[in-house]
Amino acid sequence: MTYQPVMDAATLRQYVAEVFPQAGSRWSVSALGPGTVSVTMAVSDRSLRPGGTISGPTMFFLADVTAYVLILAHIGKVELAVTTSLNINFLSRPPLGDLIAHGRLIKLGKRLAVCEIHLHGQADDTMVAQATATYSLPPGDRAAGQ
Amino acid sequence: MTYQPVMDAATLRQYVAEVFPQAGSRWSVSALGPGTVSVTMAVSDRSLRPGGTISGPTMFFLADVTAYVLILAHIGKVELAVTTSLNINFLSRPPLGDLIAHGRLIKLGKRLAVCEIHLHGQADDTMVAQATATYSLPPGDRAAGQ
């Protein structure tokens, strides 16, 4: 089953700017497709651990916000969607530089959405972290199955 | 990074037949590629819950064995690899009929391997479950990084 976004990338970016006014300089939507989204994050000094690598909470944040934006793009402006669980595997030490997260919607039900997120360093093809996030969706009259 | 198998599909099937003599009639390797494997499972009556759907432990088993076979194909006959954790999301009610699992190696380090597994009904394109499995690898003299 392929999920279709209910808005285009420009509308999604505009909505992100309203909901996350502080996002502007930190992260942005770089691509939107059927059931998928990519988010790029500029890594600031504050995100770095001693040794110059990117901290775990920073990667958690990127995975979580990617899932949020992905769901938003596919169900519309549902501000009450909340993370119920997130499982993250740290695979390799992230290189210095920006991170890119590729999110994929693997379930969009009436009550739950499940997303798979892959984090890569932009300068490098290696996957640095993998996450699965579950969001609880507010009751509504969407037509989506299950 | 793309991982390369250290054996071909025929050798993998032969080894599976030795290690899991009881597998023969229940599941088999249907494809092997760089960093990927597919395993098909014949669903027996014993795997069914009341109502005719496939039980959770059956899907857990298929995810776990797919990860095992995937690692085996990429590091050779390492019989001591053991599952350290498995996270599984049940996405939709599986249809009656065979299940196919697509496994992907997302990290192959010196001590740990991490795999992502997607389970589909064969008659249907819907993903029925998604899992992430971590295996602990025995110490050895493989050349693999990290």
Added chain:
Amino acid sequence: MTYQPVMDAATLRQYVAEVFPQAGSRWSVSALGPGTVSVTMAVSDRSLRPGGTISGPTMFFLADVTAYVLILAHIGKVELAVTTSLNINFLSRPPLGDLIAHGRLIKLGKRLAVCEIHLHGQADDTMVAQATATYSLPPGDRAAGQ
């Protein structure tokens, strides 16, 4: 917050006997308390891997059924509760002999229940596996919060 069961242990056992007629000889409820339950499983030959230890799917099954029984005891006969995710960590090689699972309800909301399950060998105090299970609850008119 402490959750209270809505039935006593005898009623729970009777209901388990109705819903899982095949359980009888394999597993049984050994204790029920506020927000907690214990389930004991007789390990059969079929559950053993070569080498005599208990297989992963067997431990998955025990964790999952413990969560199911725990929820059942606290919300009543709700046959439609389904597992949405289960995360299991295998900690040490289980000894031969029976397994006991201690389940604890850490959230009972209107739509989701989350349980923590600890598996021990009965002959030994070592924890052999730890799991967290999330169940989706059917819509209903229970009074439970959130």
Added chain:
Amino acid sequence: MTYQPVMDAATLRQYVAEVFPQAGSRWSVSALGPGTVSVTMAVSDRSLRPGGTISGPTMFFLADVTAYVLILAHIGKVELAVTTSLNINFLSRPPLGDLIAHGRLIKLGKRLAVCEIHLHGQADDTMVAQATATYSLPPGDRAAGQ
């Protein structure tokens, strides 16, 4: 099995002050016992989401640092321990005010440590989040089993 710390709480606090110089005003070790530790975090404005609740990354950070400190207290100054995976369940909306995390070591092996962490609001007994974290331990000559 009960694990014993290899240092007392005062030594642990002193070491935390050296390794995390920025921790001082944000979080501190409030208790240390056999296989357990408690960490309290002062919630700053920066940790709050619109609406006044504590953000997911803040809770992730607290769970992760609690696991790190717990392992540190039980194996000594091993600066190379790294998180390999973290699974977190968000159970209820955290109240305003400080958070307290109770960590428990459920496995301390030669190569991996697994911790269970429960997060509570200090003003309230409700569990707001539950996490399981796995750390990879550097090779060494510790006497610990498995």
